[in-house]
Amino acid sequence: MNALSQIVDMLEQGLVLDVTIEDLQFRAYVVVSEPDIDRVADFVPKEQFEEDGDVHVAAIDQKQQAREQIEDIVFNMSPGDAAVFLCANSQVYLTVLEELGQAAEPAD
Numbered sequence: 001m002n003a004l005s006q007i008v009d010m011l012e013q014g015l016v017l018d019v020t021i022e023d024l025q026f027r028a029y030v031v032v033s034e035p036d037i038d039r040v041a042d043f044v045p046k047e048q049f050e051e052d053g054d055v056h057v058a059a060i061d062q063k064q065q066a067r068e069q070i071e072d073i074v075f076n077m078s079p080g081d082a083a084v085f086l087c088a089n090s091q092v093y094l095t096v097l098e099e100l101g102q103a104a105e106p107a108d
Contacts, residue, residue: 001071005101011043014093019083019100021074026053027082028100032093035059040084053080061088063095070099 001021005028009016014031029043040057048055056077058069073083087093 001067001074001099003070003099003101007102013043014087015097015102017097017100017102024074024077024079026074026077026079029082029084030093030096030100031084031086032088032090033086035061035086035088039086044082044084048082051080053078053082055082055084057084057086059086059088060092060096063092066092066095066099070096 003019003021005017005019007015008018008027011031013033014029017028017030019026019028027048031043033039037057040055044055056073058073060066060069077083085096087096
């Protein structure tokens, strides 16, 4: 999986990215959050739900699961869809960002 992404917005709990994987382009919301589907509305603007595409949600609790979870979501996506990745902790969050094409910040 060769993902390229660009940061679109910063959230209190994470980032919003425009992601390209092969021919698929989508918006991704990557946040540190408990795995609660009701929290999605806290991160995703209502306009995203009103557009034609679907919103896919994955809760990732171990960084070893990140690539597989992302690949599963992407496999089921169509153009115009969005993805929300609820990351259990900051390690998982950084791993998901790396998988989506964002380099990890170097430690000072």
